[in-house]
Amino acid sequence: MDISRADSAGSTLPVVVIGAGPQGLAAAAHLVERGVPVLALEAGDGPASAVAEWGHVRLFSGWPELIDAAAARLLEPTGWERPTAGYPTGAQWIASYLAPLADALGDRVRYGTRVTGVSRRGRDRLVDADRGAQPFTVHVTGPDGAEERLDARAVIDASGTWSTPNPAGADGLPALGERAAADALEYRIPDLRRRDGFAGSHTVVVGSGHSAVTAVIALARIARRTPGTTVTWAVRRGSAGTAFGGGAADELPERGQLGITAKEMVDAGLVTLVTGFRVERIARSGDATVLVAEDGRELPPSDRVLVLTGFRPDLSFLSELRLELDATLQAPVRLATEVDPNVHSCGSVRATGAADLAHPESDFYLVGAKSYGRAPTFLAMTGYEQVRSVVAELAGDHEAARRIDLQLPDTGVCGGAGLFDSTGAGIGASCCAVPTVQSVEIGRAPATVS
Structure with a gap:
């Protein structure tokens, strides 16, 4: 796949997906299915490296909720055997689905590549002029520490929140003595x-x-x-x-x-x-x-x-983008009211799509656990519906992007937190x-x- 620079944000540029976890790989599968060039960047040494760190934990979602539809369609011609029943551990999720999916995507996934910044070519966040016509610039550090800048027509941030756990301190900051201990x-x-x-x-x-x-x-x-x-x-x-x-x-x-x-x-x-x-x-x-x-x-x-x-989202490498985030949750504002534990008054949560995840920075989307900001209880199926809708929007299929194909299961908890x-x-x-x-x-x- 050619990921060289182009003179403008044209169709030859890939959509860059940050993170090769469950939602990042699913986003890549949807993009491949729609014929859109894609490059997924994963900081770890292999697919779903964050999941690998909790590979011993069993999920409470069953296999039918853990497999994305476009990913399954990509995998089927490879002879992949689809798991149909049971509740896998994180390690089993990788071995039986996520690793085969990454293999099917091939060189569209790059490992050991950490994103250090995202902006617009030649435009910091202050500049309006011709901003939307410029490609995104994605700054990365490779396995050998070398710095590189990649251009992208759009960016989907599916990097999750695993790298930034909350501290013990009740005020959101480390407790006195927490760092020393x-x-x-x-x-x-x-x-x-x-x-x-x-x-x-x-x-x-x-x-x-x-x-x-x-x-x-x-x-x-x-x-x-x-x-x-x-x-x-x-x-x-x-x-x-x-x-x-x-x-x-x-x-x-x-x-x-x-x-x-x-x-x-x-x-x-x-x-x-x-x-x-x-x-x-x-x-x-x-x-x-x-x-x-x-x-x-x-x-x-x-x-x-x-x-x-x-956990909380790492927004540090997005500082030059124009994001519209809820002041409380650090989640996209149109999604936040659905998941805010301070006000959420029933167990059901509405599935969300591209319209809920959009920002003033056009063609940039937060998806997956990171889209929930600091809110808890994110489900894989939520992320799969998000990336289906977002990719449809990027591919120009606005009708499919507006459609919501998922009803989330009720938690059975009333009164939020x-x-x-x-x-x-x-x-x-x-x-x-x-x-x-x-x-x-x-x-x-x-x-x-x-």
Whole structure:
């Protein structure tokens, strides 16, 4: 494929896709199907390198929701056998689908290539004149550290959020002492099938999303088998109701089961749940780590701390583009109202397409988990519908771009995240109830879940 520079943003230039994960590879497949030149740039050494880092984690979406339609059509002539049932781990997702897809795309995917900046040729973000007629310039660093500039007719950023986890600090900034204690903290789910370092130890999990729930369940199972293993689960909200999810009301059964199982582990005394705990300070005491809340409460000294508080988008390399992002979520403004946990009042979320993802910078789109900004719970099927619509728009098929072909499954959770200090009992009470959990007492003040 010829990716040389052109004199203008013409059709000979490729669409550059940033990231060769599930949504990036799907976007490339759609572009190939429509005959649009494409180049996918992946910072890792292989396809879906971020997924590979959590390859030990099992997804709560089943195989039918994890395979993009255009990608399947590209793969079918290669003799690929489509998985049809079950819930794969991240590693199985790569081996049975994402790696074969990357192979089918061939040299349209470049590895070890990190995007360091995106702009318009000869135009910083201040310049209006003839801006839309200029190609994008994508600045990259290759495997050998050499810098390069690629021109593109459009850019789809599917780089995700995996590289920028949120800190433990409740104010969105690292807690006092967090940087100094970095060697004692883990910001992603470790492979808990390997019990070394966890069995017979005290582990603190900070966070209330699906990653935190997954880790809590795995640690509770270790505690059940190994005496002396203790688990403390610290959540910022005044209630753990949303952490337990929608249970049987969740239209993705495996996702609902996560919350059900976590509640069972708490009820069984295998996990100590502490609510309203907003980390202000992290201190080291010998080999132990102590977390201190804004209200002065301290958790018992721990051997391991898992900070699983979600992720945020890396917007640093997009500083020269004109983006229209929600002030709260850092997501495209027309999408933000659908996914903002402060105001989202029901379990259903509308699928989004090119019109929702567009920016003042024409022909630039954020897709995948990055399009949700700091909002949680992104599904692969959401991203597949996004890239189908975006690619249709770039290919000039505006009717297909406007059409939404997906209805997302209900989470079974009402009231969104609820009021920050609320038990949630009065929010959305007409359609779901908040689980009841035994109260626990840590430090000088009780933490109660209603």
